[in-house]
Amino acid sequence: MISIRFLVILSLLVIGVFGGCQGNLNISPKEWSIYGGSKKNNRFAPLYQITKENVKQLSKVWEFQSGDADRNTQIQTNPILVNGTLYSVSPKLKLIALEPTSGKSKWIFDPFNLEHEKERGYFSMNVCRGVTYFDDGNNGRILYGAGSFLYAVDAQTGKLIDAFGQNGKIDLHENLGRPADDLYVALTTPGIIYKNLIIIGTRVDEGSRAAPGYIRAYNAFTGSIEWVFHTIPQPGEEGYSSWENPNAWQFIGGANAWSGFSLDEERGLLFAPLGSASFDFYGGNRKGDNLYANSLVALDAATGKRVWHYQTVHHDVWDRDLPTAPVLAELNQNGKRIPAVIQPTKSGFIFVFHRETGVPIFKIEEKEVPQNSPLFGEQLSKTQPIPVLPKPFVRQSFDSNHINPLIPKKSQDSIQTILDSIDSYHMFAPPSPQGTLIFPGYDGGAEWGGPAFNPNNNILFLNANEMPWILTMVPKAHVSNGKETLRLAGERLYSSHCMVCHGKNKEGSDHSPSLLFINKNLTKDSLLSLLDSGRRMMPAFNYLTLEEKEAITSYILSLENENEPFKGTEISTPSPLDLPFVSTGYNKFKSPEGYPAIAPPWGTLNAIDMNTGELKWKVPLGEIEAFSKKGILTGSENYGGPIVTPTGILFIAATPDGKIRAFDQENGTLLWEDQLPFPGYATPILYEIKGKPYLVIACGGGKLGSPSGDRYVAYSLP
Numbered sequence: 001m002i003s004i005r006f007l008v009i010l011s012l013l014v015i016g017v018f019g020g021c022q023g024n025l026n027i028s029p030k031e032w033s034i035y036g037g038s039k040k041n042n043r044f045a046p047l048y049q050i051t052k053e054n055v056k057q058l059s060k061v062w063e064f065q066s067g068d069a070d071r072n073t074q075i076q077t078n079p080i081l082v083n084g085t086l087y088s089v090s091p092k093l094k095l096i097a098l099e100p101t102s103g104k105s106k107w108i109f110d111p112f113n114l115e116h117e118k119e120r121g122y123f124s125m126n127v128c129r130g131v132t133y134f135d136d137g138n139n140g141r142i143l144y145g146a147g148s149f150l151y152a153v154d155a156q157t158g159k160l161i162d163a164f165g166q167n168g169k170i171d172l173h174e175n176l177g178r179p180a181d182d183l184y185v186a187l188t189t190p191g192i193i194y195k196n197l198i199i200i201g202t203r204v205d206e207g208s209r210a211a212p213g214y215i216r217a218y219n220a221f222t223g224s225i226e227w228v229f230h231t232i233p234q235p236g237e238e239g240y241s242s243w244e245n246p247n248a249w250q251f252i253g254g255a256n257a258w259s260g261f262s263l264d265e266e267r268g269l270l271f272a273p274l275g276s277a278s279f280d281f282y283g284g285n286r287k288g289d290n291l292y293a294n295s296l297v298a299l300d301a302a303t304g305k306r307v308w309h310y311q312t313v314h315h316d317v318w319d320r321d322l323p324t325a326p327v328l329a330e331l332n333q334n335g336k337r338i339p340a341v342i343q344p345t346k347s348g349f350i351f352v353f354h355r356e357t358g359v360p361i362f363k364i365e366e367k368e369v370p371q372n373s374p375l376f377g378e379q380l381s382k383t384q385p386i387p388v389l390p391k392p393f394v395r396q397s398f399d400s401n402h403i404n405p406l407i408p409k410k411s412q413d414s415i416q417t418i419l420d421s422i423d424s425y426h427m428f429a430p431p432s433p434q435g436t437l438i439f440p441g442y443d444g445g446a447e448w449g450g451p452a453f454n455p456n457n458n459i460l461f462l463n464a465n466e467m468p469w470i471l472t473m474v475p476k477a478h479v480s481n482g483k484e485t486l487r488l489a490g491e492r493l494y495s496s497h498c499m500v501c502h503g504k505n506k507e508g509s510d511h512s513p514s515l516l517f518i519n520k521n522l523t524k525d526s527l528l529s530l531l532d533s534g535r536r537m538m539p540a541f542n543y544l545t546l547e548e549k550e551a552i553t554s555y556i557l558s559l560e561n562e563n564e565p566f567k568g569t570e571i572s573t574p575s576p577l578d579l580p581f582v583s584t585g586y587n588k589f590k591s592p593e594g595y596p597a598i599a600p601p602w603g604t605l606n607a608i609d610m611n612t613g614e615l616k617w618k619v620p621l622g623e624i625e626a627f628s629k630k631g632i633l634t635g636s637e638n639y640g641g642p643i644v645t646p647t648g649i650l651f652i653a654a655t656p657d658g659k660i661r662a663f664d665q666e667n668g669t670l671l672w673e674d675q676l677p678f679p680g681y682a683t684p685i686l687y688e689i690k691g692k693p694y695l696v697i698a699c700g701g702g703k704l705g706s707p708s709g710d711r712y713v714a715y716s717l718p
Helices: 004-015 115-120 409-421 486-497 524-533 546-557
Strands: 059-065 080-082 085-089 095-098 105-109 132-134 141-146 149-154 169-171 192-194 197-200 215-219 225-229 262-264 269-273 295-300 306-311 327-333 336-344 350-354 364-368 383-387 436-438 452-454 459-465 469-471 473-475 581-583 603-609 614-620 649-652 659-664 670-675 685-689 692-701 708-716
Touching: 080 132, 080 685, 085 141, 095 141, 132 192, 192 262, 262 327, 295 336, 350 383, 486 546, 524 546
Parallel strands: none
Antiparallel strands: 059 708, 080 085, 085 095, 095 105, 132 141, 141 149, 149 169, 192 197, 197 215, 215 225, 262 269, 269 295, 295 306, 327 336, 336 350, 364 383, 436 469, 452 459, 459 603, 473 581, 603 614, 649 659, 659 670, 685 692, 692 708
16 A cells, blocks of 8 residues: 555655756755745745654754854845755855855855956945756856846856856846936845746835836846836836826836745746835825735736736835745645635735636735825825735734733833824824834734745744834925035935934934944045945935035034035925935834833744634744743744744744744644854755755844854754
8 A cells, every 4th residue: 555655755746846947957856946945935845854753853063154244244045955055145145155964165156356346346235035046058057146236156166157147247227117226226035937037026225216126037048138027017007007196107116026936837927026115104106006016916927927916005105015925835625726826914914816817715805994194195095905814823903901011010101101192093004293003013924034834734834023113204304595504404314315224313223223323433435435335235325416415424423514504405396206204213112121012922933724714823933031031932023934844843043042943833832942153034944965854044143133143054863
């Protein structure tokens, strides 16, 4: 009699749940050859060596140190293993090839050492979450994003492939339909291969001066552009009428596929989750539903033509991007197998559609939401789509009954006072000058780490955040009578262009560093240069005049010339990008002690039966030492996702306590944990070499107050 286990293994090999086909590559199921584990984005590793019985025997077998971390770097990379080589990225975006059983370096490609980067003088860094392998019939090539370029690197030698694009690279500012040279454009999540195409999305600025987030497909051999999908429709294209301003496509940015793609190769369908339109928090210059922002879009992968779409938030002013590529699955409904696409969201909703038609598999209702915005010129949507099933996997409201009980009464009272003063009555409460609660948070619900999915039982596993934030909008400062000092002009310009990231008084925010003591590290000339070039996630400000940059510099550095007259002039013709309101920054709602204002759990791990839409279990994820010492497991904010095996194990790091853990898929019981050298804000991978399994995680730290690291750590069985 043929065993059930044999049939499961055979079926996995046949349907290719662990990788599918990438170009002409015949992928071994023992490798992790694609970002997210497969083009279905299911993070499922069909390896049987690690079981619930022996998982506690896992121990560290190698560690790689890149040597290029600094105090602000991170590694969020999900590496890939192809043809016996592990490919990943260092904190400063060097492409690394490692021997997978020892962690020894084979070669390192450093984009900063290229002549064009030396000439430019500064290499603008982004976060790189992974790389893409393409079988070119020779040595294979790695396609990955660093700075504003897509590079093609020989997979065997680590040398740039000069025949690709322009001397081995593509400038991501190009092919966007309008000038974007001075705008922030970067590839954070890797592209995906369909036949001979490399399809990419990008991260762009979230302010009013943002590049459009068009999806682009390039020839993976030559780097030539093959097709472009306009995520902000142009005249004559479907979705164009969802923007009341007929010229919106000429100046609105965002609506970008920053979180990657899923691909149904058999049907030739690309699934693209899109972010919000820019500016994130005020839409008076982009009235209407704003397609295809906040939409899951199904495209013909060969041509880029739209097949179907569904918008999960209409006219988003809360920064509710779709944070991860969806999972492609075969669900059981009324005795039938349905090809489904499963899209988690920041809000804690999960949208589930038929893959071919976009018809919802579980009912979705359009429900009325608050419409009366206190911001002049704003026009909110009358309704928002709310799934009936699955139920939300996180809390979506915060009131007096949910104030953190683990802090002193005096602190609880201070939280109550703030709650009473802000708009917290609805998850779609409009942004306002008095402050609006954003919950489960800008990084709440699902995040870029994404879910894992076990195709053997159709259980979806999601880690989630539940951190309240407060969004406060204030009127934009204007020139007063044309008589300004450098300081006053600098303060005005800072509030318009810098405050959303660095805070109202230069104190920093939970997304960006403080500028209060920046004059200890930067001179006037170096700050001016920084405003010209941008740095890491900070865009360049070349749309400002030299006088405006000097005024900002004088204000930030508190220079002695701050009382000199400002020589700049106010622009006489108003621009649709000069918005009347700005945000005071990304501010978490915390207690005076620095803990979340809301009661725990602050981070969870969730299991959802996708056949029924019902929650199977939920457990806290992550420890806060002050409370774990007392036996209280609060969970914590977390970044990076899980992976699952057919033996019933889930692996995840993601937490600021710096641990990697194994959980029982059946009930969420902790089976194993180990301390990492730095927190692993990334998704692990699992592969097999000569019958031996290897669990690898990037340990880059750098978030949630963690020190930055530069390690990759591998575990295996004895």
